[in-house]
Amino acid sequence: MNHNLSKEQITSYRTNGFLILDDFLNQEELSHWKKTIDKAVTDRQGQKFPHSEIKSGEADGINDNAEYFGKVFDQIVNLWMMDDAVKELMFDKRIGKMAADLAQVDGIRIWHDQSLIKQPWGNPTAWHLDTPFWSFNHREALSIWVALEDVTLQNGCLYFMSGSNQDTDFIEPGIGANMGDIFNTYPKYGTQKPVPSVIKAGSCSFHNGLTIHAAGVNMTANTRKAMTCAYMPDGSTFNGKQNVLPDAYFKTLKIGDLLNNEAQNPLIYHKNWD
DSSP states (O other), X not given: OOOOOOHHHHHHHHHHSEEEETTOSOHHHHHHHHHHHHHHHHHHTTBOSTTOOOBXXXXXXXXXXXXXXXXXXXXXXXXXXXXXXXXXXXXXXXXXXXXXXXXXXXXXXXXXXXXXXXXXXXXXXXXXXXXXXXXXXXXTOEEEEEESSOBXXXXXXXXXXXXXXXXXXXXXXXXXXXXXXXXXXXGGGGGSOOEEEOBOTTOEEEEETTSOEEEOOOXXXXXXXXXEEEEEETTOBBOSOOTTOOHHHHTTOOTTOBOOOTTTSOEEEEGGGO
């Protein structure tokens, strides 16, 4: 695993709000990730969340335009909770340290993982932010996006608006079927040229949860598979939103409570572990 970050890479991420890493996984690691995640996805039988019977593509209270979003990608959340082999991948301290180094925080917790499979002829993902949907407000929340298949301009690569993480905030502009709706909130970026993330299988990107990003349409007859994980800096507190939290846990929380439940948001790295 190519997990050592240079000062230049960290600086680039801090400035631009994203970082693209070629050859993150070697061929043996990539094969293991693909087999592990494919099995876990198959075992879930379309169940989107571990705590709910909602199927991927159905209205879920987060994305309720099921007719459109059901054709954007198949989304299976928190595979680590139900599959020990995925858990081993997601709990890798090396990845946790990468996330902490990029975010410049002491500790990193998993917010949620998710398998994203853009099916042949899949719809695009509109320009959006991540963190405003989540149950905590932290400017350094981030995600890793690992390509399990080659990602091209034709099959739905990610695009980033460089530097947008410096200007955005926790207002929730939503995400809909119209690609450019977010630019009503952030018009500056409606005229900026986006950066495509065209990467080979086994490569990855990190992006800040406040970086404006999107994914293109899949104009091919093949899938575009990725495994992602969203990270929450240790010490983050509850903001009142449920997002992916199970009902039983959500009902115990008050605004301002620490989100430090190891069964829901495990700590996977802390600088004191080094």
